[in-house]
Amino acid sequence: MPYKAKPIEKKYFTIGEVAKELGVATSLIRFWESQFDFIKPKKNSKGNRKFTQDDLKKIKMVYHLVKEKGYTLQGAQDHIKQNKNSITDKAEMIASLKKIRVFLEDMKNQLP
Numbered sequence: 448m449p450y451k452a453k454p455i456e457k458k459y460f461t462i463g464e465v466a467k468e469l470g471v472a473t474s475l476i477r478f479w480e481s482q483f484d485f486i487k488p489k490k491n492s493k494g495n496r497k498f499t500q501d502d503l504k505k506i507k508m509v510y511h512l513v514k515e516k517g518y519t520l521q522g523a524q525d526h527i528k529q530n531k532n533s534i535t536d537k538a539e540m541i542a543s544l545k546k547i548r549v550f551l552e553d554m555k556n557q558l559p
Contacts, residue, residue: 459489459497468503469510479509482520483527504539511541 466473480486480496486505488496498506512523 459499460503462496462498465498465503465506469506471510471514476506479506483509483524485527507542
């Protein structure tokens with residue numbers, strides 16, 4: 448059986464990459480970092496933020512609650528404190544379903 452290379456997973460993301468993935472300004476990511484104490488990216492010697500996959504999940508959770516569900520910041524903070532595990536699971540499920548939707552739409556567009 449031929450060797451199949453495992454895709455390389457990126458360990459750290461810049462604030463620009465995170466903002467681009469969510470379609471928001473970098474200033475919003477910095478603001479959320481100041482408002483949600485569980486968003487704590489590592490910083491290098493220059494002070495540049497380095498976000499991990501876990502940080503990315505947390506930011507996506509905040510994005511989902513604030514931008515997609517319409518929660519206020521305080522409402523999102525309260526909701527996260529009360530439902531920490533279920534929110535993470537739901538955010539991951541929603542992200543997965545969005546990827547499936549894009550895939551299916553691409554397939555539909557390729558049909559004759």
